[in-house]
Amino acid sequence: MDSGVALLTIFVLAVFVGFEVISKVSTTLHTPLMSGANAIHGVILVGAIIITGRAETGVELGLGLVAIVLATLNMVGGFVVTDRMLEMFSGRRRPGQVETEETRR
Amino acid sequence: SAWVDLAYLVAAVCFIVALKALSSPKSARWGNLVGAAGAVLAVGVVFASERLDHLPLIIGAIALGTLCGVPAARRVKMTAMPQLVALFNGVGGGAAAIVAIVEFLRASHGELLAALLATVFTVVVGCVSFSGSMVTFAKLQELITTRPIVLPGGRWIGIGTAALTLLLAIAVLVTGLTPAMVLLALAALVLGVLVVLPVGGADVPIVISLLNAFTGLTVAASGYVLGNTLLIVAGTLVGASGTLLTRLMAQAMGRSVTNILFGAFTAAGPGG
Numbered sequence: 001m002d003s004g005v006a007l008l009t010i011f012v013l014a015v016f017v018g019f020e021v022i023s024k025v026s027t028t029l030h031t032p033l034m035s036g037a038n039a040i041h042g043v044i045l046v047g048a049i050i051i052t053g054r055a056e057t058g059v060e061l062g063l064g065l066v067a068i069v070l071a072t073l074n075m076v077g078g079f080v081v082t083d084r085m086l087e088m089f090s091g092r093r094r095p096g097q098v099e100t101e102e103t104r105r
Numbered sequence: 106s107a108w109v110d111l112a113y114l115v116a117a118v119c120f121i122v123a124l125k126a127l128s129s130p131k132s133a134r135w136g137n138l139v140g141a142a143g144a145v146l147a148v149g150v151v152f153a154s155e156r157l158d159h160l161p162l163i164i165g166a167i168a169l170g171t172l173c174g175v176p177a178a179r180r181v182k183m184t185a186m187p188q189l190v191a192l193f194n195g196v197g198g199g200a201a202a203i204v205a206i207v208e209f210l211r212a213s214h215g216e217l218l219a220a221l222l223a224t225v226f227t228v229v230v231g232c233v234s235f236s237g238s239m240v241t242f243a244k245l246q247e248l249i250t251t252r253p254i255v256l257p258g259g260r261w262i263g264i265g266t267a268a269l270t271l272l273l274a275i276a277v278l279v280t281g282l283t284p285a286m287v288l289l290a291l292a293a294l295v296l297g298v299l300v301v302l303p304v305g306g307a308d309v310p311i312v313i314s315l316l317n318a319f320t321g322l323t324v325a326a327s328g329y330v331l332g333n334t335l336l337i338v339a340g341t342l343v344g345a346s347g348t349l350l351t352r353l354m355a356q357a358m359g360r361s362v363t364n365i366l367f368g369a370f371t372a373a374g375p376g377g
């Protein structure tokens with residue numbers, strides 16, 4: 001298979017998986033799920049590390065390092081804040097808490 | 106090599122399992138940990154497999170991001186969590202845009218059109234996601250008013266900026282010039298601000314969710330530019346599930362996504 005077509009195949013299949021896996025999410029989990037998905041796209045850190053590791057000019061290096069800091073914030077911060085949101089689901093069950101806190105605004 | 110691709114496959118499966126587990130209250134917390142494990146594995150693989158220059162600087166930058174991110178996420182009050190998520194989402198979009206710009210600077214201009222198209226897409230959507238998320242952060246943090254901000258003639262400013270962004274995108278695709286790319290990034294940053302300013306406070310979480318899906322798609326596109334399958338899978342998963350989640354959230358609140366977004370461009374503006 002041509003490599004462009006192979007990547008397109010992966011993309012299309014991932015779209016279907018992405019729709020399918022969250023189709024039965026309960027309303028109380030909307031915000032934590034968004035936060036968890038947000039942390040997952042922090043994996044752009046992988047790309048940021050690759051481009052910084054190949055940097056040849058000062059501009060490339062500087063931009064790459066900024067990208068690494070931002071991506072790390074996204075990934076590490078994202079997983080930690082999601083875990084804190086979910087603490088309340090594991091102990092006493094207070095469903096609706098997250099949802100009402102923000103929708104009340 | 107093969108084991109790198111296998112490790113990326115394991116990380117991708119971790120992300121799928123994480124999203125699935127996050128959809129049900131019993132397994133949600135465990136699911137988040139599985140996602141984190143996948144991310145750590147992915148970063149470990151990069152360090153093990155790539156020949157990286159500037160290694161001390163790279164590790165220093167990761168340490169800096171961690172030292173800022175963990176305390177912020179630990180100390181934030183429950184009520185302030187949505188704006189922190191918005192902030193984290195925005196910086197992710199910014200990171201994706203920067204990755205694409207650096208890749209654009211490196212590549213000489215005999216590039217494939219498809220790769221250039223993916224680069225332009227990443228820069229535009231990543232910048233919109235970055236600046237848009239910063240505005241949602243400012244709204245939720247009440248740094249600016251949570252009420253819709255409708256500029257005089259806002260509709261025409263919005264349409265004008267969107268048209269300018271499109272023209273600059275075409276200019277980059279045709280000429281491949283760096284100044285055009287810089288202007289494109291700036292125009293997209295302004296566009297992100299203009300799209301989110303007119304959104305009312307109650308609708309902001311839905312917009313954050315939408316920008317989250319946008320960032321996912323930019324990560325997928327930059328994965329295509331870099332030829333990295335894990336970024337494609339992870340980004341697409343978030344892009345697709347984030348789009349569906351945005352619709353579900355809007356439905357739960359009895360709102361329509363197009364109304365929220367394009368209410369900005371109608372004369373009356375949304376009812377807040």
